Amino acid sequence: MDSLSFLPVSQEDMQDRGWWYYDFLVVTADAYIDHPSFGSAIISRVLEAEGYRVAVLAQPDWHSANPFRAMGKPRYGVLIGGGNIDSMVAHYTAAKKRRSSDAYSPGNRMGLRPDRPTIVYANRAREAFPDTPIIIGGLEASLRRFAHYDYWDDAVRRSILFDAQADLLVYGMGERATREIARRLAKGEPAAHLTDIRGTAWALRRAPGQPHDSLGDSCPFETAAIPSFEAVSSDKRDYAAATKIEYEEHDPIRGKAILQRHGDQMLVVNPPAMPLGREELDAVAELPYAREVHPMYDGLGGVAAIEEVRFSVTHNRGCFGGCNFCSLAFHQGRMITSRSHESVVREVEGFVRDPKFKGYVHDVGGPSANFRHPSCKQQLKNGMCKNRSCLAPTPCKNLDPGHGDYLALLRKVRAIPGVKKVFIRSGIRYDYMLCEKNSEFFSELVRHHISGQLKVAPEHCSSRVLDYMGKPHFDVYERFRDKYQRLNQRYGLEQYLVPYLMSSHPGCTLGDAVDLAVFLHQTGRQPEQVQDFYPTPGTLSTCMWYTELDPRTMEPVYVAKSPHDKALQRALLQWKRPELRRLVVEALHRAGREELIGYGKGCLVRPLGGHPESKQPGSLSGKGGGRGKGRRQRDAQPPSSRGRKGRRQR
Numbered sequence: 001m002d003s004l005s006f007l008p009v010s011q012e013d014m015q016d017r018g019w020w021y022y023d024f025l026v027v028t029a030d031a032y033i034d035h036p037s038f039g040s041a042i043i044s045r046v047l048e049a050e051g052y053r054v055a056v057l058a059q060p061d062w063h064s065a066n067p068f069r070a071m072g073k074p075r076y077g078v079l080i081g082g083g084n085i086d087s088m089v090a091h092y093t094a095a096k097k098r099r100s101s102d103a104y105s106p107g108n109r110m111g112l113r114p115d116r117p118t119i120v121y122a123n124r125a126r127e128a129f130p131d132t133p134i135i136i137g138g139l140e141a142s143l144r145r146f147a148h149y150d151y152w153d154d155a156v157r158r159s160i161l162f163d164a165q166a167d168l169l170v171y172g173m174g175e176r177a178t179r180e181i182a183r184r185l186a187k188g189e190p191a192a193h194l195t196d197i198r199g200t201a202w203a204l205r206r207a208p209g210q211p212h213d214s215l216g217d218s219c220p221f222e223t224a225a226i227p228s229f230e231a232v233s234s235d236k237r238d239y240a241a242a243t244k245i246e247y248e249e250h251d252p253i254r255g256k257a258i259l260q261r262h263g264d265q266m267l268v269v270n271p272p273a274m275p276l277g278r279e280e281l282d283a284v285a286e287l288p289y290a291r292e293v294h295p296m297y298d299g300l301g302g303v304a305a306i307e308e309v310r311f312s313v314t315h316n317r318g319c320f321g322g323c324n325f326c327s328l329a330f331h332q333g334r335m336i337t338s339r340s341h342e343s344v345v346r347e348v349e350g351f352v353r354d355p356k357f358k359g360y361v362h363d364v365g366g367p368s369a370n371f372r373h374p375s376c377k378q379q380l381k382n383g384m385c386k387n388r389s390c391l392a393p394t395p396c397k398n399l400d401p402g403h404g405d406y407l408a409l410l411r412k413v414r415a416i417p418g419v420k421k422v423f424i425r426s427g428i429r430y431d432y433m434l435c436e437k438n439s440e441f442f443s444e445l446v447r448h449h450i451s452g453q454l455k456v457a458p459e460h461c462s463s464r465v466l467d468y469m470g471k472p473h474f475d476v477y478e479r480f481r482d483k484y485q486r487l488n489q490r491y492g493l494e495q496y497l498v499p500y501l502m503s504s505h506p507g508c509t510l511g512d513a514v515d516l517a518v519f520l521h522q523t524g525r526q527p528e529q530v531q532d533f534y535p536t537p538g539t540l541s542t543c544m545w546y547t548e549l550d551p552r553t554m555e556p557v558y559v560a561k562s563p564h565d566k567a568l569q570r571a572l573l574q575w576k577r578p579e580l581r582r583l584v585v586e587a588l589h590r591a592g593r594e595e596l597i598g599y600g601k602g603c604l605v606r607p608l609g610g611h612p613e614s615k616q617p618g619s620l621s622g623k624g625g626g627r628g629k630g631r632r633q634r635d636a637q638p639p640s641s642r643g644r645k646g647r648r649q650r
Contacts, residue, residue: 006032
């Protein structure tokens, strides 16, 4: 693909366009992929559509300011994003071990971006252009907009706005705020005056003799104060109290601006921007993206991150699922908006014209694939309910669970000439599906939209642990599983359920982990992949992990914090692995469940002193024989996925 299909990445590109100046520099920690699944590409094209000249600087060498100066000084500002995945999650496992590859870099190479690139890039940009406005945004900035616990430092860090020394922070899905910022900067308005834009955060410095309490007086919105950076750094109850208010006010209809003092400065986080409406979402999705990796990476092995999204469609935004370990609600928000059928159909018709397209649409989804409208009518007027989940532990009586619109959309996409199969891979909320009385969508999901296996996330079987997670109780998953099996039998299909499970979530004791292992053993299942809880910034679960308090109730929460305690819980869920046997035996002794150590049918593991040729108990056959000889379970891990590496991104 010709480089002219992309935005300029060099002075040569600018010269090819006859440009002798440009307006905005967009800096990203990912390789440059001009596709609507990538936030920097969206913001770049939105600015272009407003008539601005935009240049892209992808994964610059951060060891000096020279790469930032390479295309000259932008007229209006530098916009910086840390990438589609939080940089620290991209670089480190939950055990804080360095990862070996980066799918968002050419050739999967590690080391092409620094840790915390938003901070590093912003400081280099300030060095390159001292008097140019610096605006930070994207996932990394959004989740770190307040003082936040940092798992990798094991400390509370101040708002990223201060560490980045930026003029302004944009959080959430930033199209509205970015347009307004660009319009006013282009008119010559100083960045310091841009204090009334929803979906942004900014800072005030205390003048000599000025009372701290008066710092927020110039905020144009109704305000709510939370404990200061100094307070949340030293008192975990203050941290939990601040987190509760941050979540309560994160609503575009009823939310207030939040004030948090950092020393002599006041952080002001304005209320969230309203989500884009349907026509606006359509317009953003249909901007002239190249929908490809920039050709400058052709000789470097390409960029793997394009493969799963190249022929996928994002039809919605927002998530009212309410999982406490997920950052979606704190970033995109809980209010659902969706694109029109016509827009989605046009996008898929574009796939058909692509010579790489083989007839398979990989996904028609989003944060939760089967959400296409607000959870209830009341929220459109009053906003989302405070301290109430739409789905967990039980569905709200006002929930509107209709799937008719989504079903109609999928039927239209399936009918496009050249489309062989339409998959749904981005996550189905099975609890939401079961709220609908008619099974039409469930039936068509099973018949038409599964590629051999359906991934769902029950996460655990303990009701107490699931309450801490903000998930429905396990009986809901069992009802879904049974219905899924019946539908597959009805249609003569052999399709699997792949259940995601999580170990070491706050509130999960060793006894809970044993109970889950016993349940899995009794039902003949063992997951090949288990996600250890990862305390990422901006989630309620991370607050619980750090403070050992539930911010919703301020009640104490048990947390398995040490690497060894976490390893014990993880090993229990993969008890058949020989290399984990010693950990499993230790965990069962510590939990007082020695009856599960032995050679009987109900035992999980042999004693450590057992004969090396003794058979491992608990095979699928129920006779203590080798793995895989028994009847295959429909919701067991399918053979094709065993040993597959990967990680879930929340």
